[in-house]
Amino acid sequence: MRPDVMLRPAMADDLDDLLLLYRDLNPADPPLGDEAARCAFETMLAQPGLTIFVAEDDGKVVATATLIIIPNLTRGARPYGLIENVVTRASRRGQGFGEAVVRHAIAEGFAADCYKIMLLTGRQDGAVHRFYERCGLVQNKTGFQIRND
DSSP, X not given: OOTTOXXXXXXXXXXXXXXXXXXXXXXXXXXXXXXXXXXXXXXHHHSTTEEEEEEEETTEEEEEEEEEEEOOSSGGGOOEEEEEEEEEOGGGTTSSHHHHHHHHHHHHHHHTTOXXXXXXXXXXXXXXXXXXXXXXXXXXXXXXXXXXX
């Protein structure tokens, strides 16, 4: 992991950089209109328990991960976390930015007393799985989903 990565929560002026990153994550997604993107992003930034973390290099956002902290009534009322939308700019992969932002999201979740942090991936690529293992995640549960595409 790179020790020199600038990590921080996303701010309102990061929207364009994030939209570019998300194109690398899901290239088949239809582009959002400016107003829809701005409205969704403002809602996300205002959502309690949701933080979009970014990794910067030379003033550019090059990786991101979103952490959602979910209140809970089990485990002594300790919350749990969910990491979603992990992506590194294609040209910057393999340089430690993704690992830094994921590890940062995990650390922030544990600092918020989450008893666990979960992450699901639909990627079947073994390299992606090894990436998450390097970040400290363990593949030891079965995930299920239902989609409304």
